Amino acid sequence: MTKTDATKTDTSPTAPGALPLIGHAGRLARDPLGFLEYLRTLGPVVRIRLGRTPVHVVSAPELVQRMLLAGNGVEFDKGGPFFDQASRIVGNGLSTALAGPHRPMRALLRPVFARQRLLHHTQRFHDCARELSAAWQPGQVVDAYTEMKRFAVAVLARTLFLAPEDRRAVDTVQRNVPTLLGALGTHMMVPGSSRLPTPENLRYARASRETREAIRTMIRRRMSDPTDHRDLLSALVPPDRSAPHTEQEVYDQVLTFFIAGTETMASLLSWTLTLLCDHPDACERLVAELDEVLGDRPVTHEDLPRLTHLKRVVNESLRLHPPGWLLSRVTLVDTELGGHRLPAGAGVLFSPYALHRDPRVFAAPDRFDPDRWTGPRVGRPQREAFIPFGAGARRCIGDTFAVAEAQVALAVILREWRVRPAPGSRPQALLRITMRPQGVRLILDRRPDRS
Ligand code: HEM
Incomplete structure (x- = not known):
């Protein structure tokens, strides 16, 4: 991703189905998760319209990482759709x-x-x-x-x-x-x-x-x-x-x-x-791990690294249901991302949810499988695509x-309650x-x- 002096022409493909006036806003409001997963199938950077405003949806993990790491504060900053509303409310x-x-x-x-x-x-x-x-x-x-x-x-x-x-x-x-x-x-x-x-x-x-x-x-x-x-x-x-x-x-x-x-x-x-x-099987396994590691002691900070199944369950929950499911940025300058030109001031959306459910990265992505987080099954593609806490x-x-x-x-909770x-x-x-x-x-x- 480099700054580009080239023309401001926006070369990312546009998602079909935009309606006059509202563009894709209706689809995003009606079925946001389905729509974001659909956009992922169209390409790494896809243009949609929210009302009259064009917005770029980035769905390739490596491009999201480049935007959040090298691009932060240089080509991209906080901003984009929904951001102004949030910042008016929480101030500075x-x-x-x-x-x-x-x-x-x-x-x-x-x-x-x-x-x-x-x-x-x-x-x-x-x-x-x-x-x-x-x-x-x-x-x-x-x-x-x-x-x-x-x-x-x-x-x-x-x-x-x-x-x-x-x-x-x-x-x-x-x-x-x-x-x-x-x-x-x-x-x-x-x-x-x-x-x-x-x-x-x-x-x-x-x-x-x-x-x-x-x-x-x-x-x-x-x-x-x-x-x-x-x-x-x-x-x-x-x-x-x-x-x-x-x-x-x-x-x-x-x-x-x-x-x-x-x-x-x-x-x-x-x-x-x-x-x-x-x-229930995963739950029973968790309770057995807690009993084995903790016995009757209260849990302490030192115990946490030994509660490996618990950590995998938390990871898997964050993968399937990332609380921060849709995040946004704005381009500061004319920018190139994945071979596409984005003009300065363009809104960008990226979705941890869509990244976490990408079948090219996570096998059977809709399945709850805490064991997918065991060492050998986690490579660079999984680490790059898993961004429940953002990056950079x-x-x-x-x-x-x-x-x-x-x-x-x-x-x-789980030691005391079923x-x-x-x-x-x-x-x-x-x-x-x-x-x-x-x-x-x-x-x-x-x-x-x-x-
Ligand atoms: C499961 C729990 C949490 C999740 C999934 C979560 C997720 C996120 C995400 C995705 C971002 C980055 C947003 C972006 O890049 O636009 C973020 C930023 C932030 N989170 Fe969390 N968060 C969690 C818990 C917490 C907690 C417990 C705190 C504070 C005690 C916290 C404080 C913040 C703050 C202050 C930022 C802004 C950081 C910055 O811009 O420098 N979060 N969080």
Whole structure:
């Protein structure tokens, strides 16, 4: 992929079936996953039209990698379809920052997710999972997504803010975040809805006020606190005042992390529980592995590398149901990708879902097969095509955090509970910013050896 001075002629083939005015927007809205898989069969770079705007869909793993690695910040940047809406809502957080401001921001926040801090975080994952599990009653029917979202919000509240004095303010943030996320989801899907005086918006206004107040309280306290708590807030309000941030900037980052780290995690966990219900053999094998590796001990950070089947189940769940199913970029300059010319300012879409289900890379791609992640079966093509966390400089900053969080949550839940689908439970993919399951109702039975 090189910058090109050549003409701005766009040489990628156009998908058939565009309608006047709306182009392919109807097909993308009606059956997004089917349409993205169909586009993959047409070629590595295919042009579609969303309304009047041409958009390029890139479906070849090697081209997606080149765009995200070498091309980032040079030929491609964050942007493209749906991006403006998202950035209006989350403000200037890490995930929406353009390449220039992104670099120093990422460098500042990277230590919060450094591997050595995971040791501490793993204990918090365990505490939150135990609290969730302790609140359940044998025979209870739960909505998997709702429960997993509660867990994910609690984890973030307890890992992003670590000063004991912040406890009350953190509780306020934790209590209000689900209301904020619910309303922001509506604002993103229904343009203009944020201005209507709906009950949801009134709850949103109150939650936003309370959250801002709590964050303001924490910032003020940190301003006179000489301790580095090695958390998100210490990175943004460092004890030596080396990187001063306004209250608005801190609020934007906090919201960004809650948005990026809760729906994704709740989706991963509820999809995984759904898959395990559908594949009891894989579930039994997982429970046997947990018993063998852990005995009666609580799971710790050191156990995670030895829980190999658990890791493969999580990978396979991320492959089949990547929460970030559709991502976008914009070209900064006239660019060549896979022999096609893309003009400056062109919107680009790529879909981890379509890449993960490519039969040229993954045999029987729709089959749940955790063993496909055993060493010899994973080569460069699979590694290149498997991008549940993106790749390159914009790769998910919480990737290892998220995988450890999922492993710990599943270990705690599956050792204590047998999970089976409730009658009438019909999981379906709900495609929004994330791909999440809806309608997953599970019955919880205590495992006999745990009663
Ligand atoms: C299963 C869980 C998760 C999945 C599947 C996921 C997926 C992703 C993906 C695909 C991206 C890249 C988007 C792009 O290239 O356009 C991303 C970015 C990001 N994620 Fe995650 N994520 C998960 C969990 C988390 C968690 C737990 C956190 C924080 C605690 C987090 C914070 C972020 C942030 C801040 C970014 C923006 C990074 C940047 O642009 O530098 N994510 N995530």
